[in-house]
Amino acid sequence: MxxxxxxxxxxxxxxxxxxxxxxxxxxxxxxxxxxxxxxxxxxxxxxxxxxxxxxxxxxxxxxxxxxxxxxxxxxxxxxxxxxxxxxxxxxxxxxxxxxxxxxxxxxxxxxxxxxxxxxxxxxxxxxxxxxxxxxxxxxxxxxxxxxxxxGEGGWGGDRGSSSPVPLPERTPDTETTYDVTPQQALLYRLCGDRNPLHADPSFAEVAGFPAPILHGLCSYGIVLRTLTDELLDGDAARVGGFAVKFAGVVFPGESIRVRGWVEDGRIVASATVAGSGDRDGAPVLGDVVLDLA
Structure with a gap:
């Protein structure tokens, strides 16, 4: 096995x-x-x-x-x-x-x-x-x-648990977009993640993607920085923790839409693709929670 x-x-x-x-x-x-x-x-x-x-x-x-x-x-x-x-x-x-x-x-x-x-x-x-x-x-x-x-699994083991993070129905406290640059993944890979999925078109095709995708951890950093700038006055010391689920992919050249709500002493948020066509609204990060220090 x-x-x-x-x-x-x-x-x-x-x-x-x-x-x-x-x-x-x-x-x-x-x-x-x-x-x-x-x-x-x-x-x-x-x-x-x-x-x-x-x-x-x-x-x-x-x-x-x-x-x-x-x-x-x-x-x-x-x-x-x-x-x-x-x-x-x-x-x-x-x-x-x-x-x-x-x-x-x-x-x-x-x-x-x-x-x-x-x-x-x-x-x-x-x-x-x-x-x-x-x-x-x-x-x-x-x-x-x-x-x-x-392609793995099926041995009858523990399926695990999950607790989806609900988003408020009210207007978000911030809504902004970030334009992912064409070379963003190539720059981010210099931070220690040389997985070819994010740089090599041939490898990405074998993995089932039409082109290299942005590192999930790059989206992670983009969204945390955005929420910190928009809702915490840009003060990194106010962040106590940050947790997300990777819900979808971003291709360099696309834009990420970030919505955030200050709720019960923490920030909950969503990140989706912003644009036109079928990709608009596609999930990027889910269950986004920024805990305050």
Missing amino acids: PIDPSVAVGADLGAVDFSWDESDVLLYHLAVGAGSRPGDNLSPAALRWTLDGPGLQVLPSFGVVAPTFHMTDPPPLDLPGCDINLAQVVHGSQSVTLHGPIPTSGSGTVRTRISEVWDKGKAAVIWQEGVATAADGAELWTTRSSIFVR
Whole structure:
């Protein structure tokens, strides 16, 4: 059996030491669209994402990519008990929980384990949890992510649970769009994810897509930055956590529509494709929740 839950669940995936500096933070912010609007090069608010120095802050989603930021090989899939192919895999969901603002430079260690494996019949969902700590042992952030493995499943295992996040029926507190640039995925892959699905047209075709798609984590960062700018006065320190489900794909050159509502001490949101034709309204991210610090 390609996936053996008895081996996979609870497996320790080891610890990775990593470090980052202001240049890494700046590249990440540019890769998720910071500084792209007319006038951003002169805006003090926008320059908090794009100018090194005492005013620079770190978008919390950077914690998701910091441990692998300097890797150049495609992400490995040598998970214990999981014999799967990269072409079968799409990112299912992602969350990050902050234990304080991320500094603009530093070092840490992340230890990751497989926390759950779900059987969806024609697919499997594999969950990983990672805890990043500083040299003194203090926790920096915790991440949880899932991958959706097409063509697996069907062994009669736990289907898992889900609690959809309802969106208010009232007018959103913000509604804005972000235009994904044609080279956005090529820029974002410099942040440590060299999966050819996002750059190689031939690979994307084999995987069932007409063209390379934007990284789900790029959409993740774009939406978090947008909500932070629009509803939190651009203050990254007010973000306590951010969780989404990856609900659809974005192709470079399309636009993402972000709607957000401040509800019960948190922000709930949606992200869809904005445009004309059949793709207008296509889901990008679902169950979007920004928890306040």
